[in-house]
Structure formats: structure tokens, C-alpha cells
């Protein structure tokens with residue numbers, strides 16, 4: 001058994017054995033990325049392509065990236081009800097071609113837009129959330145090499161930063177009875193500790209339990225948060241769909257975020273203290289030099305493992 005398979009849960013091994021009989025030489029290379037210890041190639045460079053002066057240009061760049069990687073997609077337009085935040089009349093969710101089996105839908109998403117800045121222009125949006133977009137597209141590529149029971153819909157949401165508009169539009173368009181769960185990736189740039197939440201979301205316990213199995217099998221430090229930063233998972237929770245949001249940070253920042261959002265008056269944090277991540281995102285400093293292929297690979301492994309675990313369980 002190749003070393004990269006040694007830390008994979010039993011359920012994943014079964015799924016790998018099933019799929020390995022049928023996959024082509026091209027997909028063997030993708031499947032070998034499961035549990036990879038070597039950093040994924042070119043992930044930082046691909047995120048950098050999304051660093052654009054406008055969200056319209058960012059959307060164009062994303063489409064170019066998907067075409068280059070051979071990932072078919074459609075655009076899902078929706079009206080922009082928050083024109084004061086983002087001047088465009090419409091947003092565009094980018095929906096990758098669905099794949100997998102006939103089972104209930106698993107939605108995997110990350111927001112593609114960058115936040116407009118008070119001082120004008122917009123954030124470079126690399127940690128938040130260019131890195132997450134690249135991670136999710138790589139997970140999609142890897143998942144396609146597997147024989148899955150569930151139908152998988154990977155989506156890059158527009159206008160998360162304008163009030164979760166794209167995810168709300170998609171969530172409302174789905175038939176709730178045909179959707180299993182939603183997995184959201186936001187803040188995926190650097191670090192070794194996987195964060196997930198909010199654990200208070202209805203129906204999310206099995207998602208957090210599945211992630212815990214992945215973390216244990218891969219020996220990743222993982223931290224659950226009851227209060228978790230706002231992101232597109234909330235649109236699915238609002239639609240009655242169990243959802244989990246995931247990110248990655250260094251251990252210190254991860255625990256500082258936990259304390260800040262969940263520690264209350266007893267957090268021990270100095271008054272006014274903000275972890276480094278909160279001094280980076282939504283500022284001009286959310287730049288590509290913050291990204292690390294190691295950190296992006298770690299959350300890629302965690303997300304890929306979670307989807308396979310959910311598919312098998």
C-alpha cells in the first residue's frame with residue numbers, strides 16, 4: 001500500500017479499492033493525492049490568479065482557471081440586492097458540473113468574491129477566500145476519481161461578502177428533500193489546525209463527528225467552535241440543510257479565534273485584542289504572500305476526507 005494511503009480511514013480505503021478498479025491512468029494520479037504529505041503543486045499560484053481589481057475581473061479569472069483545469073461549469077445569475085456593497089447588478093454563482101452517484105446531494109462550496117474595502121477598491125482576497133476556491137476545485141478534481149454514492153455539487157459562491165447572497169439564492173433553489181448536507185470552506189490559506197463550526201447549527205453533529213474521524217485518522221489538530229465566523233453555510237442552515245464551515249489557521253490563531261468568539265468575559269484576551277487573521281482579512285493586507293501550499297494542502301486533505309467519509313457513512 002503506498003505510504004500516502006496509510007492514514008486514511010477504513011471507509012475511505014473501501015471506497016478507494018472500489019474505485020481503483022475502474023479509474024484510468026489519468027485519475028490514478030489524482031487519487032494518489034488522498035492523504036498526500038507533499039504540498040499540492042501550484043495552489044498558491046492559482047489563488048494569485050484570482051487577485052484582481054474587481055469582482056467582475058475575479059469571476060473572469062476564475063472561469064479561465066476552471067477552463068485551464070478542464071472543469072466544466074455553468075453560471076447561475078442572481079439579482080444583487082446589495083448594490084451599495086458591490087456595484088454589479090447581478091452576481092454569478094459558478095456551479096461545477098455535478099458528479100457522483102444518484103444519492104442525495106452533497107453541496108461543497110467556497111465563496112469566490114473579495115470584500116469591497118472602505119478606502120475604495122477591494123481586498124486582494126487571498127486568505128479570504130481565493131485559497132478556499134482553489135482548495136475546493138482541487139477537492140472536486142480528486143473526488144471525481146472516486147465511485148461515490150452521493151451526487152456532488154461543487155459551487156463557488158458570489159457575493160458572500162455582500163450578505164451571503166449567492167449561497168442564499170442557491171440554497172432556496174434546491175429541493176431540500178434531495179439535499180443531504182452542505183460543506184463550506186472559508187479561510188483556507190495557511191496553518192496546521194482545522195477549525196469547524198458552528199456546532200450549534202441544527203443537524204450538524206454528524207458532520208462534526210465525521211470530521212473528527214478524519215482528524216483522528218490523519219492526526220490533524222482540529223478545533224470545533226460553537227460560535228463560528230459568518231459564511232455561506234448559514235444560507236443552507238436557514239433552508240433547513242445541515243451544514244458545516246471549515247477553515248485552517250496556525251494553532252495559536254485558531255485558539256485565539258476560539259477564545260474571542262466563545263470565551264466571553266473569561267477569554268483572558270486583552271481588551272481590544274484581535275488575532276492576526278482578523279487583522280488580515282477585509283484589509284489591504286490579505287495578500288498572496290500569506291498563503292502556504294502546506295496549509296492549503298492540509299485543509300484540502302481534511303475536506304476531501306470529510307466528503308468521502310460522509311459519502312461512505
Ligand SMILES: [Zn+2]
Pocket residue numbers: 111128129160186187231
Ligand atoms: Zn470569507
